[in-house]
Amino acid sequence: MRWLPYGPDATLIECSSLEEAGAVRAVVAAAELPRVVEIVPGARTVLVAAEPGSGVLAEVRSLVEAADLDHPPAGSPREITIDVHYDGDDLDEVARTAGLSTAEVVELHTGAEYTVAFTGFAPGFGYLTGLPEPLRQSRLDTPRTRVPAGSVGLAGEFTGVYPRSSPGGWRLIGRTGTVLFDPRAERPALLSPGDRVRFRSVH
Structure with missing residues (x-):
C-alpha cells in the first residue's frame, strides 16, 4: 500500500488489489470522521479528501494501518x-x-x-x-x-x-x-x- 499526497488536503491510497481498496474504503467510511469530506474508491485506489487545514489525513492513515483489512467493517449497506x-x-x-x-x-x-x-x-x-x-x-x-x-x-x-x-x-x-x-x-x-x-x- 502506498500513500501519495493529492494536493494539500487529500491523499491517494494505492492498494494491491480490488479487495484491499474495498476494505480501505469500508474502514474510512465506517469511522465517519467529520472532517473527511469525500471518499472516492477506484479499482486499486482510494482517494480521501479532507477539510482544508484539518489535519485529519494523519488520523485516516493511522486508522487504516491499524485495521484488519481482511475483515473490514460491513457497515449498513443499502x-x-x-x-x-x-x-x-x-x-x-x-x-x-x-x-x-x-x-x-x-x-x-x-x-x-x-x-x-x-x-x-x-x-x-x-x-x-x-x-x-x-x-x-x-x-x-x-x-x-x-x-x-x-x-x-x-x-x-x-x-x-x-x-x-x-x-x-x-x-x-x-x-x-x-x-x-x-x-x-x-x-x-x-x-x-x-x-x-x-x-x-x-x-
Missing part, C-alpha cells in the same frame, strides 16, 4: 433490486462461451449478490463485484459505438448497467427500465460504493 429483461445482444454468445444455456446464464446472474465496488466511466455507472466465475468474460474486441441506456452487461470480474446511451465494450445480456442517474433527484446516482445489488428476471 440493498437494491434491479429488474432485468434478459434479451441482450450478447446473451447467446455469453452462454456459448461459458458452455451454458441462456437460462443458466440468467439463473447465475440473478442468483448472485453484488457489491458496488466503485463508480465511474459515466455518472451513475457502478462497477459491481460478485459475478459468478463462469460468467467472467473479456470485453468485446471491438466496442460498440452506441450502447442503449439501461443495458445490463458484464466484462471481466464486473457486471453493471449503462445509465445512459454511450459507447461501450461490455457484453450485453439484458436491459432494465431502472433509472441509474437523474441529475434532478435529491440523490442523483442510484448506486453508491458499498451498496448491495441483486438482479431480478422479468418478462
Whole structure:
C-alpha cells in the first residue's frame, strides 16, 4: 500500500488489489470522521479528501494501518433490486462461451449478490463485484459505438448497467427500465460504493 499526497488536503491510497481498496474504503467510511469530506474508491485506489487545514489525513492513515483489512467493517449497506429483461445482444454468445444455456446464464446472474465496488466511466455507472466465475468474460474486441441506456452487461470480474446511451465494450445480456442517474433527484446516482445489488428476471 502506498500513500501519495493529492494536493494539500487529500491523499491517494494505492492498494494491491480490488479487495484491499474495498476494505480501505469500508474502514474510512465506517469511522465517519467529520472532517473527511469525500471518499472516492477506484479499482486499486482510494482517494480521501479532507477539510482544508484539518489535519485529519494523519488520523485516516493511522486508522487504516491499524485495521484488519481482511475483515473490514460491513457497515449498513443499502440493498437494491434491479429488474432485468434478459434479451441482450450478447446473451447467446455469453452462454456459448461459458458452455451454458441462456437460462443458466440468467439463473447465475440473478442468483448472485453484488457489491458496488466503485463508480465511474459515466455518472451513475457502478462497477459491481460478485459475478459468478463462469460468467467472467473479456470485453468485446471491438466496442460498440452506441450502447442503449439501461443495458445490463458484464466484462471481466464486473457486471453493471449503462445509465445512459454511450459507447461501450461490455457484453450485453439484458436491459432494465431502472433509472441509474437523474441529475434532478435529491440523490442523483442510484448506486453508491458499498451498496448491495441483486438482479431480478422479468418478462
